[in-house]
Amino acid sequence: MNPTSPLRYALGGRAARNLAPAVLAGVIIAGTAACGDSDTSSQGTARSIRTVSPEPAMTPSASPSSRTQQEFAASVSAATERNRQQAVKLLAGVQGRGNGAGDVSVSGLPVVTSEQFRSALVRVTNPTDKAAFYAVKVEFVDASGKVLDSVVVGFADAPPGRTVSQHANSSKAAGVKTFPRIAQAERG
Structure with missing residues (x-):
């Protein structure tokens, strides 16, 4: 053959x-x-596998400590508050609806009678060719048109040609069926 x-x-x-x-x-x-060997000091197969595939020098913790999560939440809250304060300052000098009103939309989220706040999703689409700061004032109005609360949110560095979103939350309009609307929006 x-x-x-x-x-x-x-x-x-x-x-x-x-x-x-x-x-x-x-x-x-x-x-x-x-695997069936109960003597932990022996040099069995499991030991040789570690030699072939060494473990990473630093293994990340499976679950971060609650302090780290609290620090992260505090950091996010601080950044959100700084953006809100900057937005309030920017809107202070705005006459009318502002130059960014056409770039912003808002929609209400479902109402639960036991909720502690009323939330609206605010979307900003930056039509310019560079990142911009947006200041947005959202009003929560009831069925009769009465403004129950107004909330200011800030969008730092909204990227050009993209849409970003954020929640505007009102504790004053909690548990009431309200309709969010954009009162002012300014691109800075």
Whole structure:
């Protein structure tokens, strides 16, 4: 038989496929035997696997401490408050609806009678070619048109040609069916 014949390759491949289950069974049995050893000082298979695949030098914690989460929340709250204060200052000198009113939309979120605040989703689409700060004043009005509360939110560095969103929350309009509307929006 010619050593390069397709028949020889087919027989060799078939022989290899027949051998694979036996090799796999041997590996499983060896692994089970290594795991069953209760002596922690032995140099078994598990130890050699660590040598082949070393663990990272620094393993991140599975769950961050609550202090870290609190610090993160405080940092986010501080940044949000700074943006809000900057937005209040920007809107103080605005006459009418502002130059960014066409770039902003708002929609109310479902009301639950037991909620502690009323929330609206404010979206800003920056049509300019550079990042911009947006100051937005959202009013929460009832069915008769009476303004129950107004909230100012700030969008720092709204990217050009993209839409960003943020919630405007009112505790004064909590539990009441209100309709949010944009009172003013200024692009700074």
